Amino acid sequence: xxxxxxxxxxxxxxxxxxxxxxxxxxxxxxxxxxxxxxxxxxxxxxxxxxxxxxxxxxxxxxxxxxxxxxxxxxxxxxxxxxxxxxxxxxxxxxxxxxxxxxxxxxxxxxxxxxxxxxxxxxxxxxxxxxxxxxxxxxxxxxxxxxxxxxxxxxxxxxxxxxxxxxxxxxxxxxxxxxxxxx
Numbered sequence: 001x002x003x004x005x006x007x008x009x010x011x012x013x014x015x016x017x018x019x020x021x022x023x024x025x026x027x028x029x030x031x032x033x034x035x036x037x038x039x040x041x042x043x044x045x046x047x048x049x050x051x052x053x054x055x056x057x058x059x060x061x062x063x064x065x066x067x068x069x070x071x072x073x074x075x076x077x078x079x080x081x082x083x084x085x086x087x088x089x090x091x092x093x094x095x096x097x098x099x100x101x102x103x104x105x106x107x108x109x110x111x112x113x114x115x116x117x118x119x120x121x122x123x124x125x126x127x128x129x130x131x132x133x134x135x136x137x138x139x140x141x142x143x144x145x146x147x148x149x150x151x152x153x154x155x156x157x158x159x160x161x162x163x164x165x166x167x168x169x170x171x172x173x174x175x176x177x178x179x180x181x182x
Contacts, residue, residue: 006126013130018137021111025104032096038089053080060086098149105146112138113165120173136166 064071064086073081115135122128139162147155 002126010126010130010133013127014133014137017115017131017134018141021108021115021134021138022141025107029100029103029107031100031104032093034093037093037096038087053078101146101149105142108138108142108145109162112136112140112142116166116169117173120169139166 060083061071067086068091069086069088070090072084072087074084076082112135115131115138117135119128119130119132119135122131143158143162150158
């Protein structure tokens with residue numbers, strides 16, 4: 001019978017070990033910040049209504065939007081907004097974030113599996129259970145973080161591999177072998 005103290009320790013180990021792994025990885029491998037790619041520059045204020053500006057959607061604006069880029073504007077001497085260039089900063093940031101999420105998955109998922117394996121090997125059951133829960137949380141979190149960027153055919157393969165590893169460990173290390181008849 002598991003006591004409340006053991007349950008509390010199991011939950012504590014699961015939460016703290018998971019947090020420790022994630023915080024440690026993020027300390028050494030930082031997530032890209034949008035500000036590193038896109039300027040925080042505040043656009044100049046629009047001139048008073050006295051100025052009569054004609055805004056026309058031109059081909060360059062359309063091109064920016066068609067290519068998932070952002071048009072950048074500046075203001076001319078009369079205070080009217082004029083197209084300057086297309087910015088790829090958001091695309092660059094998205095690519096860096098996608099790469100980070102993939103690498104995060106490739107680092108954290110194996111650590112989660114290692115934690116699960118260590119949990120099955122630990123002789124004190126409630127401590128081992130804490131590590132197994134932490135491993136499952138790490139596996140789930142890393143998969144969830146990278147899931148939106150995964151190829152739609154890779155998603156079920158990754159999920160099947162993770163499920164297979166968990167089931168294999170369960171049958172190999174946790175489920176008792178049936179007694180053989182003499």
